[in-house]
Every structure is written in structure tokens, then in C-alpha cells.
Amino acid sequence: MFDSHAFYKKRLASHMKELGRYTRYIFNGHIAFALFFFIAAVAYYYQAWLAQLPENFPTAAIIGIAFGLVVSYSPVRTLLQDPDLVFLLPAEEKMKPYFRNSIIYSFVIQLYLILLVAAALGPLYTASYPGREGNAYLLTIVVLLIFKVANLLANWWMYRTRDSNHRRLELLVRTVMNILVFYFLIAGEMLGACIVTILFAALFLYNYFLAARQAGLVWDLLLEKDQNRMQAFYRIANMFSDVPHIKSSVRKRQWLVSLVTKNIPFEKRHTFDYLYRITFVRSGDYVGMYVRLIIIGGLFIYLIPNIWVKLLFVILFLYMSSFQMMTLYQHHRTIMWLDIYPVEKTDRQHSLVKLIFQLTIFQTILFACIFILMQEYTGFLFAIVAGIVFTYVFVNGYVRRKLT
Known part of the structure; x- marks a missing residue:
């Protein structure tokens, strides 16, 4: 009997081995030194800039945009490969544990970006709102994680529709809502945050019921999205080592x-x-x-x-x-x-x-x-x-x- 959970574990192990093979070339001695210098210089001048932060600085807008974009960018890494369109498509009903694990894996690997952005903007929040308690920012991060999960699910449900215009419009509307929610939270306008959250929940439910009416997943779309992200990684790795899997894209220009x-x-x-x-x-x-x-x-x-x-x-x-x-x-x-x-x-x-x-x-x-x-x-x-x-x-x- 086909066990999609065990199959995902094998596919994930192979994927992690592939990433590890090229990651060690990317973060070699040269790049590690450059990154260390870059981060140290940015941190020093960031701290000096915060000491002279203007009173009317648009902190709420900047953090709102940053948090909104971070949660809106929520791709699901399915780890699908070309033969899966032939051999796994008939077993779609048995693939639910596989795709559930894919969503969990996608959330885990995107946590680093959330925590990095939250840590980078924390000093700006503290400098702009010195009278607020530290727990307020921690609660905002909790909300950030909740919205990240919601955006991952909404993005996953959109993989059931072939209409690219509909997917783009839905993503645009969802991104605007995410930005507004965090803008109102940081600015302390809870009424506005509640109203936009209710609208976001309505869009979330609409995506769910729309996906439920579809016949099934658009497998070729899932494969295309995942391969595009992997090719992006290969192009980065190819700057540091020979990558035989890379597919060259050519533009006229x-x-x-x-x-x-x-x-x-x-x-x-x-x-x-x-x-x-x-x-x-x-x-x-x-x-x-x-x-x-x-x-x-x-x-x-x-x-x-x-x-x-x-x-x-x-x-x-x-x-x-x-x-x-x-x-x-x-x-x-x-x-x-x-x-x-x-x-x-x-x-x-x-x-x-x-x-x-x-x-x-x-x-x-x-x-x-x-x-x-x-x-x-x-x-x-x-x-x-x-x-x-x-x-x-x-x-x-x-x-x-x-x-x-």
C-alpha cells in the first residue's frame, strides 16, 4: 500500500542532501567574511541612526509593509519532480499526508525570514515607542506567525485554480490586507486592525470554499512553481560551484x-x-x-x-x-x-x-x-x-x- 508520509520523508531527505551539497559552497570563507563585515557595519550604523531617530518617523508604515510582505510571501515547497505528474497523479487522494507535510515544512523553513525581519525591526519599534511594554511587540510577532500560517493555507488553496489572473488579484488583495493589519497594530489603532482582520477572514473562507469546489490540484502548476524556486537556488549556487542541474533561461535584449x-x-x-x-x-x-x-x-x-x-x-x-x-x-x-x-x-x-x-x-x-x-x-x-x-x-x- 502506498504510504505518502513515508514517501515524503524520503523525498525530504534527498532534498536536504541536495541543499547541503551546494550551501557549503555558497557560504565559503570569502562570502562568510564579506557577510560578517556587511552585517557588522550595518548593525553599527543602524544603532547610531536609531539614536537620532526623528519623532515623526513613519515607523508604523515601515514595519507594517515589512511584516505584510513577509507573511504574504508564503510559497509551498511540494518537492515534486517531473515523473510525479505520471506516477502520483492517480494517487492524489492518498497524497494528503504528503501535502500536509509540505505545508509544515514550508512554514518551518520560512520562520527564519520572519524572525530575521522581526529582530531587525525590534530596535526601531523600541526607539519609536519607548513608552510601550516589551510584551506588545512579542504579541505582534505572535500575530505575525498566525497570519503566516493563514497565508500559507490561502496560497495552497489557490493552487487549485488555473486562472492566473485570479491568483494574482487574490494575492494583491491579501497583501494589502496584511500590510494594513500590521500597520494598525503597530500604530495602536486596534479598531482598524480588527476590521481588516475580519475582511481577511472573509477572504480566507472564500478561498477555502472556492478550493473545495475544484476537482483537484493543478499538478503542473505545483511542479512549475517548485522547479522555479529550485532553479533560483541553483542559479545562486552556480555562482560558487558547478551546478549541472541548472536550466539556462535566455532573453533577447x-x-x-x-x-x-x-x-x-x-x-x-x-x-x-x-x-x-x-x-x-x-x-x-x-x-x-x-x-x-x-x-x-x-x-x-x-x-x-x-x-x-x-x-x-x-x-x-x-x-x-x-x-x-x-x-x-x-x-x-x-x-x-x-x-x-x-x-x-x-x-x-x-x-x-x-x-x-x-x-x-x-x-x-x-x-x-x-x-x-x-x-x-x-x-x-x-x-x-x-x-x-x-x-x-x-x-x-x-x-x-x-x-x-
Whole structure:
């Protein structure tokens, strides 16, 4: 007899083994040091900023939005695989323990995000409302956990409908309600919180009865959602190690491709110059990751008051960008045609080193321009010099050595 509970335990054990295999590469010595420095600097300046917090600071709105988004993001990790659409679909009635365990597992693995956000915003709450007792914030966290469970169930019931527009509308309405509930709780307006909670309960019951009328789960949707989340993890892990399971996504971006390739000479030794540039633009999340690091790094450089710490963040984000771009070298490892290209291996390595150098120098210039916006011209000169020196040493030293 088919035991879906025992089957889930085997599937979960295999999943945890897969995660552990790549997690140890992600949190290696380089990234651990960068994260430690990053968290320490943020904590120090966060505490200093709280000491000068304005009286009219919109604490309730910020915490309400943060808590509302955290509980609204409630995906259910089913751990389904492609063959399940054939072999498990006929046994859907016996899969209830499996999916119940999936919901419990999803709640447990998302607790870290809830506790992280609650811990980060706790000092802000205390600084903004010094007259309130500490139990008030703890009760808000309890409500946060209750709403997390409710959102997980509501999200699970929405997997029974194929109408993507309906799912998106339901998620939007539920997210707005979540934000309003926590805004009213933090602001101390209990009447507003009660009214929105009643509306949320009505939506919750509507989702339940709507799901009960459906014939069954949309298995292909469950599989698609779960594989998308796993592919997102693989793309992150692929920045640090070779991941054979990753599926590359390709986007056209014709105008950007023409921009980065128009000056490449039509010569054999520039073959990989062209390939790595169009790979950077069109494949995976390379451009997105590069832009995100520029935006996040720029925000920290702009907000942190100490010029020397600003320069340290310049170096930190340059390091993170150049380190993660090294995975371009292995991006086409499964394409055997590259091995028969009449191109020297040294030319291939030189093409990637040159691309990483150019991207990092461009990032250095953008970070340095932030100092000009703040009229810190000495910082601009230091950022340019430090960025160029770091780029030259790191790219021509560490990166080139790793590619040989």
C-alpha cells in the first residue's frame, strides 16, 4: 500500500542532501567574511541612526509593509519532480499526508525570514515607542506567525485554480490586507486592525470554499512553481560551484547585445569576447545580479556617513561582483562545440578576464560618482584609486589564477 508520509520523508531527505551539497559552497570563507563585515557595519550604523531617530518617523508604515510582505510571501515547497505528474497523479487522494507535510515544512523553513525581519525591526519599534511594554511587540510577532500560517493555507488553496489572473488579484488583495493589519497594530489603532482582520477572514473562507469546489490540484502548476524556486537556488549556487542541474533561461535584449558587441573585431581571437558578452547580457541573471549589486552598494555608500567605511563598501561590492562573474567561464560547459573552436585556451581566459575587468572598472566609476553627488571630492579620488588598484590586483591575480 502506498504510504505518502513515508514517501515524503524520503523525498525530504534527498532534498536536504541536495541543499547541503551546494550551501557549503555558497557560504565559503570569502562570502562568510564579506557577510560578517556587511552585517557588522550595518548593525553599527543602524544603532547610531536609531539614536537620532526623528519623532515623526513613519515607523508604523515601515514595519507594517515589512511584516505584510513577509507573511504574504508564503510559497509551498511540494518537492515534486517531473515523473510525479505520471506516477502520483492517480494517487492524489492518498497524497494528503504528503501535502500536509509540505505545508509544515514550508512554514518551518520560512520562520527564519520572519524572525530575521522581526529582530531587525525590534530596535526601531523600541526607539519609536519607548513608552510601550516589551510584551506588545512579542504579541505582534505572535500575530505575525498566525497570519503566516493563514497565508500559507490561502496560497495552497489557490493552487487549485488555473486562472492566473485570479491568483494574482487574490494575492494583491491579501497583501494589502496584511500590510494594513500590521500597520494598525503597530500604530495602536486596534479598531482598524480588527476590521481588516475580519475582511481577511472573509477572504480566507472564500478561498477555502472556492478550493473545495475544484476537482483537484493543478499538478503542473505545483511542479512549475517548485522547479522555479529550485532553479533560483541553483542559479545562486552556480555562482560558487558547478551546478549541472541548472536550466539556462535566455532573453533577447537585442539593443543591449548590439551595444556591448558592436566594437568587437571580427577576428578568431575575439570569439570568446563576443560569446561572453552576449552570455552576460542574455543568459540567466548576470545582468540582474550586476545591477542589483550596483544599486545596493550605491545605497550603502550614500547612506553611511564615514568616508572610510564608504570606501570599504566600494571594495566589498566590487569583490562580490567580480567574484560572481567568474561563473561565466563554466556557463557553456555542456556545449561540446566550444571544444572544437580553433581558439587557444589562453584567448578564452583572456576574454573573460578582460570582461570582468571592464565591468568592475565601470562599477568603480559609478560608485565614485556617488561621492561627487555628495560633494565629497576627496572620497571620489580615493574611490577611483582604490577601485582601480583592487580591480587590477584581484582580476589579474586571483581571477586569472582560478581560470588556469
